[in-house]
Amino acid sequence: MTVRLVVVSHSAKIADGAAELAAQMAPDVLILPAGGTDDGRIGTSLEKVMAALEQAAGDGVVVLTDLGSAVMTAESAAEFAAGPESVLLADAPLVEGLVAAAVAAQTGADAAAVKDAAEAVYRPPVHPAEAEHVHQQPPDATGDFELVNQAGMHARPAAKIAGGLSGMDADVTVNGADGASMTELMMLAAGKGTVLHVEASGPDAAKAVGYLERLVSSGFGEP
Structure with missing residues:
Protein backbone atom coordinates (compact mmCIF):
# COMPACT_ATOMS: atom_id res chain seq x y z
CA MET A 1 0.00 0.00 0.00
CA VAL A 121 12.14 21.29 -2.85
CA TYR A 122 12.03 24.03 -0.20
CA ARG A 123 15.72 23.83 0.72
CA PRO A 124 17.94 26.58 -0.71
CA PRO A 125 20.53 25.55 -3.30
CA VAL A 126 24.04 24.80 -2.05
CA HIS A 127 26.45 27.58 -2.93
CA PRO A 128 29.07 26.35 -5.43
CA ALA A 129 31.88 27.38 -3.09
CA GLU A 130 30.35 25.23 -0.35
CA ALA A 131 29.93 22.29 -2.72
CA GLU A 132 33.67 22.28 -3.44
CA HIS A 133 34.39 21.69 0.22
CA VAL A 134 31.74 18.98 0.54
CA HIS A 135 33.05 16.90 -2.37
CA GLN A 136 36.68 16.60 -1.30
CA GLN A 137 36.59 12.85 -1.93
CA PRO A 138 35.90 11.47 -5.42
CA PRO A 139 32.33 10.20 -5.92
CA ASP A 140 31.58 6.52 -5.44
CA ALA A 141 29.76 6.28 -8.77
CA THR A 142 29.35 8.48 -11.84
CA GLY A 143 27.55 8.44 -15.16
CA ASP A 144 26.90 10.57 -18.23
CA PHE A 145 23.46 10.28 -19.82
CA GLU A 146 21.98 12.21 -22.75
CA LEU A 147 18.43 13.53 -22.48
CA VAL A 148 16.40 11.92 -25.27
CA ASN A 149 12.87 13.09 -24.44
CA GLN A 150 11.60 15.99 -26.54
CA ALA A 151 10.80 18.34 -23.63
CA GLY A 152 14.04 17.80 -21.72
CA MET A 153 14.26 18.50 -18.00
CA HIS A 154 10.81 19.90 -17.18
CA ALA A 155 8.63 19.32 -14.10
CA ARG A 156 7.77 15.64 -14.62
CA PRO A 157 11.36 14.37 -15.14
CA ALA A 158 12.65 16.57 -12.31
CA ALA A 159 9.98 15.19 -9.98
CA LYS A 160 10.74 11.59 -10.96
CA ILE A 161 14.46 12.08 -10.32
CA ALA A 162 14.02 13.91 -7.02
CA GLY A 163 11.28 11.60 -5.80
CA GLY A 164 13.22 8.42 -6.56
CA LEU A 165 16.47 9.64 -5.07
CA SER A 166 14.80 10.83 -1.87
CA GLY A 167 14.44 7.24 -0.71
CA MET A 168 18.08 6.31 -1.32
CA ASP A 169 21.06 6.65 0.99
CA ALA A 170 23.20 8.67 -1.42
CA ASP A 171 24.23 12.25 -2.11
CA VAL A 172 23.68 12.85 -5.82
CA THR A 173 24.41 15.80 -8.07
CA VAL A 174 23.23 16.23 -11.66
CA ASN A 175 25.33 18.76 -13.55
CA GLY A 176 26.15 20.26 -10.15
CA ALA A 177 22.51 20.49 -9.00
CA ASP A 178 21.16 18.59 -6.01
CA GLY A 179 19.52 15.48 -7.46
CA ALA A 180 16.98 15.38 -4.62
CA SER A 181 15.78 18.94 -5.32
CA MET A 182 13.09 19.24 -7.98
CA THR A 183 13.61 22.99 -8.07
CA GLU A 184 17.37 22.82 -8.70
CA LEU A 185 16.91 20.21 -11.42
CA MET A 186 14.34 22.34 -13.23
CA MET A 187 16.67 25.35 -12.97
CA LEU A 188 19.20 23.47 -15.11
CA ALA A 189 16.89 24.20 -18.07
CA ALA A 190 18.44 21.19 -19.80
CA GLY A 191 16.95 20.55 -23.23
CA LYS A 192 16.91 17.47 -25.42
CA GLY A 193 20.46 16.36 -26.25
CA THR A 194 21.96 17.75 -23.06
CA VAL A 195 24.34 15.33 -21.35
CA LEU A 196 23.66 14.96 -17.64
CA HIS A 197 26.78 14.29 -15.59
CA VAL A 198 25.78 12.39 -12.47
CA GLU A 199 27.97 11.99 -9.38
CA ALA A 200 26.87 9.96 -6.38
CA SER A 201 28.39 9.16 -3.00
CA GLY A 202 27.13 6.90 -0.24
CA PRO A 203 25.93 3.31 0.24
CA ASP A 204 23.32 3.60 -2.54
CA ALA A 205 25.57 5.48 -4.99
CA ALA A 206 25.60 2.79 -7.68
CA LYS A 207 21.86 2.22 -7.26
CA ALA A 208 21.21 5.96 -7.67
CA VAL A 209 23.29 6.23 -10.85
CA GLY A 210 21.55 3.16 -12.26
CA TYR A 211 18.18 4.70 -11.46
CA LEU A 212 19.12 7.88 -13.32
CA GLU A 213 20.42 5.89 -16.28
CA ARG A 214 17.13 3.98 -16.63
CA LEU A 215 15.03 7.11 -16.32
CA VAL A 216 17.02 9.16 -18.82
CA SER A 217 17.48 6.37 -21.39
CA SER A 218 13.74 5.65 -21.33
CA GLY A 219 12.97 9.32 -21.91
CA PHE A 220 11.12 9.39 -18.58
CA GLY A 221 8.33 7.52 -20.33
CA GLU A 222 7.75 10.47 -22.66
CA PRO A 223 8.09 10.83 -26.47
Missing part, protein backbone atom coordinates in the same frame (compact mmCIF):
# COMPACT_ATOMS: atom_id res chain seq x y z
CA THR A 2 1.42 3.37 -1.01
CA VAL A 3 1.50 6.42 1.23
CA ARG A 4 -1.60 8.56 0.79
CA LEU A 5 -1.57 12.35 0.36
CA VAL A 6 -3.99 15.02 1.54
CA VAL A 7 -4.02 18.54 0.07
CA VAL A 8 -5.34 21.32 2.33
CA SER A 9 -5.93 24.68 0.66
CA HIS A 10 -8.07 27.75 1.24
CA SER A 11 -9.39 27.24 -2.28
CA ALA A 12 -11.22 24.13 -3.44
CA LYS A 13 -10.07 24.84 -7.00
CA ILE A 14 -6.41 25.03 -5.95
CA ALA A 15 -6.65 21.80 -3.94
CA ASP A 16 -8.42 19.99 -6.80
CA GLY A 17 -6.00 21.32 -9.43
CA ALA A 18 -2.87 20.48 -7.45
CA ALA A 19 -4.17 16.97 -6.79
CA GLU A 20 -5.01 16.51 -10.47
CA LEU A 21 -1.51 17.65 -11.53
CA ALA A 22 0.27 15.35 -9.08
CA ALA A 23 -1.93 12.41 -10.05
CA GLN A 24 -0.60 12.63 -13.60
CA MET A 25 2.83 11.67 -12.27
CA ALA A 26 1.69 9.19 -9.63
CA PRO A 27 -1.33 7.25 -10.91
CA ASP A 28 -1.18 4.65 -8.13
CA VAL A 29 -1.16 7.15 -5.26
CA LEU A 30 -4.37 8.23 -3.52
CA ILE A 31 -4.37 12.05 -3.42
CA LEU A 32 -7.30 13.64 -1.62
CA PRO A 33 -8.09 17.38 -1.95
CA ALA A 34 -9.62 19.16 1.04
CA GLY A 35 -9.99 22.76 -0.06
CA GLY A 36 -12.32 25.60 0.80
CA THR A 37 -15.13 25.76 3.33
CA ASP A 38 -18.17 23.50 3.53
CA ASP A 39 -20.34 26.14 1.83
CA GLY A 40 -17.88 26.75 -1.02
CA ARG A 41 -16.18 29.89 0.27
CA ILE A 42 -12.47 30.65 0.56
CA GLY A 43 -11.16 29.21 3.80
CA THR A 44 -10.52 25.86 5.42
CA SER A 45 -12.84 23.28 6.92
CA LEU A 46 -11.87 21.06 9.83
CA GLU A 47 -14.62 18.63 8.83
CA LYS A 48 -13.35 18.37 5.25
CA VAL A 49 -9.80 17.69 6.37
CA MET A 50 -10.92 15.15 8.97
CA ALA A 51 -12.99 13.34 6.33
CA ALA A 52 -9.99 13.25 3.96
CA LEU A 53 -7.72 11.89 6.70
CA GLU A 54 -10.29 9.23 7.53
CA GLN A 55 -10.49 8.18 3.88
CA ALA A 56 -6.68 8.18 3.59
CA ALA A 57 -6.12 6.21 6.80
CA GLY A 58 -3.53 3.46 6.41
CA ASP A 59 0.19 2.91 6.82
CA GLY A 60 1.01 6.58 6.33
CA VAL A 61 -0.51 9.90 5.33
CA VAL A 62 1.39 13.04 4.34
CA VAL A 63 -0.46 16.36 4.39
CA LEU A 64 0.50 19.43 2.35
CA THR A 65 -1.00 22.86 2.99
CA ASP A 66 -0.96 26.33 1.46
CA LEU A 67 -1.24 29.15 4.04
CA GLY A 68 -0.73 29.42 7.78
CA SER A 69 -4.29 28.79 8.98
CA ALA A 70 -4.45 25.69 6.75
CA VAL A 71 -1.56 24.32 8.78
CA MET A 72 -3.49 24.88 12.00
CA THR A 73 -6.57 23.21 10.54
CA ALA A 74 -4.51 20.23 9.40
CA GLU A 75 -2.83 19.94 12.81
CA SER A 76 -6.20 19.98 14.56
CA ALA A 77 -7.62 17.37 12.19
CA ALA A 78 -4.58 15.15 12.73
CA GLU A 79 -5.13 15.23 16.48
CA PHE A 80 -8.63 13.83 15.98
CA ALA A 81 -7.51 11.17 13.47
CA ALA A 82 -7.80 7.51 14.40
CA GLY A 83 -4.02 7.12 14.11
CA PRO A 84 -2.49 10.58 14.62
CA GLU A 85 1.03 9.13 14.71
CA SER A 86 0.65 8.03 11.07
CA VAL A 87 -0.20 11.56 9.85
CA LEU A 88 2.79 13.72 8.87
CA LEU A 89 2.58 17.41 7.92
CA ALA A 90 5.10 18.52 5.33
CA ASP A 91 6.61 22.02 5.47
CA ALA A 92 6.79 22.48 1.71
CA PRO A 93 5.41 24.63 -1.13
CA LEU A 94 2.03 23.19 -2.03
CA VAL A 95 2.35 22.39 -5.74
CA GLU A 96 6.06 21.54 -6.05
CA GLY A 97 6.06 19.73 -2.73
CA LEU A 98 2.96 17.74 -3.63
CA VAL A 99 4.40 16.64 -6.96
CA ALA A 100 7.67 15.54 -5.37
CA ALA A 101 5.79 13.74 -2.59
CA ALA A 102 3.52 11.99 -5.08
CA VAL A 103 6.44 10.74 -7.15
CA ALA A 104 8.21 9.49 -4.02
CA ALA A 105 5.04 7.70 -2.90
CA GLN A 106 4.68 6.17 -6.37
CA THR A 107 8.14 4.60 -6.00
CA GLY A 108 7.06 2.94 -2.73
CA ALA A 109 8.83 5.26 -0.28
CA ASP A 110 7.56 5.28 3.30
CA ALA A 111 5.78 8.27 4.85
CA ALA A 112 8.94 9.81 6.33
CA ALA A 113 10.72 9.63 2.96
CA VAL A 114 7.69 11.06 1.15
CA LYS A 115 7.58 13.97 3.61
CA ASP A 116 11.31 14.54 3.13
CA ALA A 117 10.89 14.52 -0.67
CA ALA A 118 8.27 17.26 -0.38
CA GLU A 119 10.41 19.36 1.93
CA ALA A 120 13.53 18.92 -0.21
Whole structure:
Protein backbone atom coordinates (compact mmCIF):
# COMPACT_ATOMS: atom_id res chain seq x y z
CA MET A 1 0.00 0.00 0.00
CA THR A 2 1.42 3.37 -1.01
CA VAL A 3 1.50 6.42 1.23
CA ARG A 4 -1.60 8.56 0.79
CA LEU A 5 -1.57 12.35 0.36
CA VAL A 6 -3.99 15.02 1.54
CA VAL A 7 -4.02 18.54 0.07
CA VAL A 8 -5.34 21.32 2.33
CA SER A 9 -5.93 24.68 0.66
CA HIS A 10 -8.07 27.75 1.24
CA SER A 11 -9.39 27.24 -2.28
CA ALA A 12 -11.22 24.13 -3.44
CA LYS A 13 -10.07 24.84 -7.00
CA ILE A 14 -6.41 25.03 -5.95
CA ALA A 15 -6.65 21.80 -3.94
CA ASP A 16 -8.42 19.99 -6.80
CA GLY A 17 -6.00 21.32 -9.43
CA ALA A 18 -2.87 20.48 -7.45
CA ALA A 19 -4.17 16.97 -6.79
CA GLU A 20 -5.01 16.51 -10.47
CA LEU A 21 -1.51 17.65 -11.53
CA ALA A 22 0.27 15.35 -9.08
CA ALA A 23 -1.93 12.41 -10.05
CA GLN A 24 -0.60 12.63 -13.60
CA MET A 25 2.83 11.67 -12.27
CA ALA A 26 1.69 9.19 -9.63
CA PRO A 27 -1.33 7.25 -10.91
CA ASP A 28 -1.18 4.65 -8.13
CA VAL A 29 -1.16 7.15 -5.26
CA LEU A 30 -4.37 8.23 -3.52
CA ILE A 31 -4.37 12.05 -3.42
CA LEU A 32 -7.30 13.64 -1.62
CA PRO A 33 -8.09 17.38 -1.95
CA ALA A 34 -9.62 19.16 1.04
CA GLY A 35 -9.99 22.76 -0.06
CA GLY A 36 -12.32 25.60 0.80
CA THR A 37 -15.13 25.76 3.33
CA ASP A 38 -18.17 23.50 3.53
CA ASP A 39 -20.34 26.14 1.83
CA GLY A 40 -17.88 26.75 -1.02
CA ARG A 41 -16.18 29.89 0.27
CA ILE A 42 -12.47 30.65 0.56
CA GLY A 43 -11.16 29.21 3.80
CA THR A 44 -10.52 25.86 5.42
CA SER A 45 -12.84 23.28 6.92
CA LEU A 46 -11.87 21.06 9.83
CA GLU A 47 -14.62 18.63 8.83
CA LYS A 48 -13.35 18.37 5.25
CA VAL A 49 -9.80 17.69 6.37
CA MET A 50 -10.92 15.15 8.97
CA ALA A 51 -12.99 13.34 6.33
CA ALA A 52 -9.99 13.25 3.96
CA LEU A 53 -7.72 11.89 6.70
CA GLU A 54 -10.29 9.23 7.53
CA GLN A 55 -10.49 8.18 3.88
CA ALA A 56 -6.68 8.18 3.59
CA ALA A 57 -6.12 6.21 6.80
CA GLY A 58 -3.53 3.46 6.41
CA ASP A 59 0.19 2.91 6.82
CA GLY A 60 1.01 6.58 6.33
CA VAL A 61 -0.51 9.90 5.33
CA VAL A 62 1.39 13.04 4.34
CA VAL A 63 -0.46 16.36 4.39
CA LEU A 64 0.50 19.43 2.35
CA THR A 65 -1.00 22.86 2.99
CA ASP A 66 -0.96 26.33 1.46
CA LEU A 67 -1.24 29.15 4.04
CA GLY A 68 -0.73 29.42 7.78
CA SER A 69 -4.29 28.79 8.98
CA ALA A 70 -4.45 25.69 6.75
CA VAL A 71 -1.56 24.32 8.78
CA MET A 72 -3.49 24.88 12.00
CA THR A 73 -6.57 23.21 10.54
CA ALA A 74 -4.51 20.23 9.40
CA GLU A 75 -2.83 19.94 12.81
CA SER A 76 -6.20 19.98 14.56
CA ALA A 77 -7.62 17.37 12.19
CA ALA A 78 -4.58 15.15 12.73
CA GLU A 79 -5.13 15.23 16.48
CA PHE A 80 -8.63 13.83 15.98
CA ALA A 81 -7.51 11.17 13.47
CA ALA A 82 -7.80 7.51 14.40
CA GLY A 83 -4.02 7.12 14.11
CA PRO A 84 -2.49 10.58 14.62
CA GLU A 85 1.03 9.13 14.71
CA SER A 86 0.65 8.03 11.07
CA VAL A 87 -0.20 11.56 9.85
CA LEU A 88 2.79 13.72 8.87
CA LEU A 89 2.58 17.41 7.92
CA ALA A 90 5.10 18.52 5.33
CA ASP A 91 6.61 22.02 5.47
CA ALA A 92 6.79 22.48 1.71
CA PRO A 93 5.41 24.63 -1.13
CA LEU A 94 2.03 23.19 -2.03
CA VAL A 95 2.35 22.39 -5.74
CA GLU A 96 6.06 21.54 -6.05
CA GLY A 97 6.06 19.73 -2.73
CA LEU A 98 2.96 17.74 -3.63
CA VAL A 99 4.40 16.64 -6.96
CA ALA A 100 7.67 15.54 -5.37
CA ALA A 101 5.79 13.74 -2.59
CA ALA A 102 3.52 11.99 -5.08
CA VAL A 103 6.44 10.74 -7.15
CA ALA A 104 8.21 9.49 -4.02
CA ALA A 105 5.04 7.70 -2.90
CA GLN A 106 4.68 6.17 -6.37
CA THR A 107 8.14 4.60 -6.00
CA GLY A 108 7.06 2.94 -2.73
CA ALA A 109 8.83 5.26 -0.28
CA ASP A 110 7.56 5.28 3.30
CA ALA A 111 5.78 8.27 4.85
CA ALA A 112 8.94 9.81 6.33
CA ALA A 113 10.72 9.63 2.96
CA VAL A 114 7.69 11.06 1.15
CA LYS A 115 7.58 13.97 3.61
CA ASP A 116 11.31 14.54 3.13
CA ALA A 117 10.89 14.52 -0.67
CA ALA A 118 8.27 17.26 -0.38
CA GLU A 119 10.41 19.36 1.93
CA ALA A 120 13.53 18.92 -0.21
CA VAL A 121 12.14 21.29 -2.85
CA TYR A 122 12.03 24.03 -0.20
CA ARG A 123 15.72 23.83 0.72
CA PRO A 124 17.94 26.58 -0.71
CA PRO A 125 20.53 25.55 -3.30
CA VAL A 126 24.04 24.80 -2.05
CA HIS A 127 26.45 27.58 -2.93
CA PRO A 128 29.07 26.35 -5.43
CA ALA A 129 31.88 27.38 -3.09
CA GLU A 130 30.35 25.23 -0.35
CA ALA A 131 29.93 22.29 -2.72
CA GLU A 132 33.67 22.28 -3.44
CA HIS A 133 34.39 21.69 0.22
CA VAL A 134 31.74 18.98 0.54
CA HIS A 135 33.05 16.90 -2.37
CA GLN A 136 36.68 16.60 -1.30
CA GLN A 137 36.59 12.85 -1.93
CA PRO A 138 35.90 11.47 -5.42
CA PRO A 139 32.33 10.20 -5.92
CA ASP A 140 31.58 6.52 -5.44
CA ALA A 141 29.76 6.28 -8.77
CA THR A 142 29.35 8.48 -11.84
CA GLY A 143 27.55 8.44 -15.16
CA ASP A 144 26.90 10.57 -18.23
CA PHE A 145 23.46 10.28 -19.82
CA GLU A 146 21.98 12.21 -22.75
CA LEU A 147 18.43 13.53 -22.48
CA VAL A 148 16.40 11.92 -25.27
CA ASN A 149 12.87 13.09 -24.44
CA GLN A 150 11.60 15.99 -26.54
CA ALA A 151 10.80 18.34 -23.63
CA GLY A 152 14.04 17.80 -21.72
CA MET A 153 14.26 18.50 -18.00
CA HIS A 154 10.81 19.90 -17.18
CA ALA A 155 8.63 19.32 -14.10
CA ARG A 156 7.77 15.64 -14.62
CA PRO A 157 11.36 14.37 -15.14
CA ALA A 158 12.65 16.57 -12.31
CA ALA A 159 9.98 15.19 -9.98
CA LYS A 160 10.74 11.59 -10.96
CA ILE A 161 14.46 12.08 -10.32
CA ALA A 162 14.02 13.91 -7.02
CA GLY A 163 11.28 11.60 -5.80
CA GLY A 164 13.22 8.42 -6.56
CA LEU A 165 16.47 9.64 -5.07
CA SER A 166 14.80 10.83 -1.87
CA GLY A 167 14.44 7.24 -0.71
CA MET A 168 18.08 6.31 -1.32
CA ASP A 169 21.06 6.65 0.99
CA ALA A 170 23.20 8.67 -1.42
CA ASP A 171 24.23 12.25 -2.11
CA VAL A 172 23.68 12.85 -5.82
CA THR A 173 24.41 15.80 -8.07
CA VAL A 174 23.23 16.23 -11.66
CA ASN A 175 25.33 18.76 -13.55
CA GLY A 176 26.15 20.26 -10.15
CA ALA A 177 22.51 20.49 -9.00
CA ASP A 178 21.16 18.59 -6.01
CA GLY A 179 19.52 15.48 -7.46
CA ALA A 180 16.98 15.38 -4.62
CA SER A 181 15.78 18.94 -5.32
CA MET A 182 13.09 19.24 -7.98
CA THR A 183 13.61 22.99 -8.07
CA GLU A 184 17.37 22.82 -8.70
CA LEU A 185 16.91 20.21 -11.42
CA MET A 186 14.34 22.34 -13.23
CA MET A 187 16.67 25.35 -12.97
CA LEU A 188 19.20 23.47 -15.11
CA ALA A 189 16.89 24.20 -18.07
CA ALA A 190 18.44 21.19 -19.80
CA GLY A 191 16.95 20.55 -23.23
CA LYS A 192 16.91 17.47 -25.42
CA GLY A 193 20.46 16.36 -26.25
CA THR A 194 21.96 17.75 -23.06
CA VAL A 195 24.34 15.33 -21.35
CA LEU A 196 23.66 14.96 -17.64
CA HIS A 197 26.78 14.29 -15.59
CA VAL A 198 25.78 12.39 -12.47
CA GLU A 199 27.97 11.99 -9.38
CA ALA A 200 26.87 9.96 -6.38
CA SER A 201 28.39 9.16 -3.00
CA GLY A 202 27.13 6.90 -0.24
CA PRO A 203 25.93 3.31 0.24
CA ASP A 204 23.32 3.60 -2.54
CA ALA A 205 25.57 5.48 -4.99
CA ALA A 206 25.60 2.79 -7.68
CA LYS A 207 21.86 2.22 -7.26
CA ALA A 208 21.21 5.96 -7.67
CA VAL A 209 23.29 6.23 -10.85
CA GLY A 210 21.55 3.16 -12.26
CA TYR A 211 18.18 4.70 -11.46
CA LEU A 212 19.12 7.88 -13.32
CA GLU A 213 20.42 5.89 -16.28
CA ARG A 214 17.13 3.98 -16.63
CA LEU A 215 15.03 7.11 -16.32
CA VAL A 216 17.02 9.16 -18.82
CA SER A 217 17.48 6.37 -21.39
CA SER A 218 13.74 5.65 -21.33
CA GLY A 219 12.97 9.32 -21.91
CA PHE A 220 11.12 9.39 -18.58
CA GLY A 221 8.33 7.52 -20.33
CA GLU A 222 7.75 10.47 -22.66
CA PRO A 223 8.09 10.83 -26.47
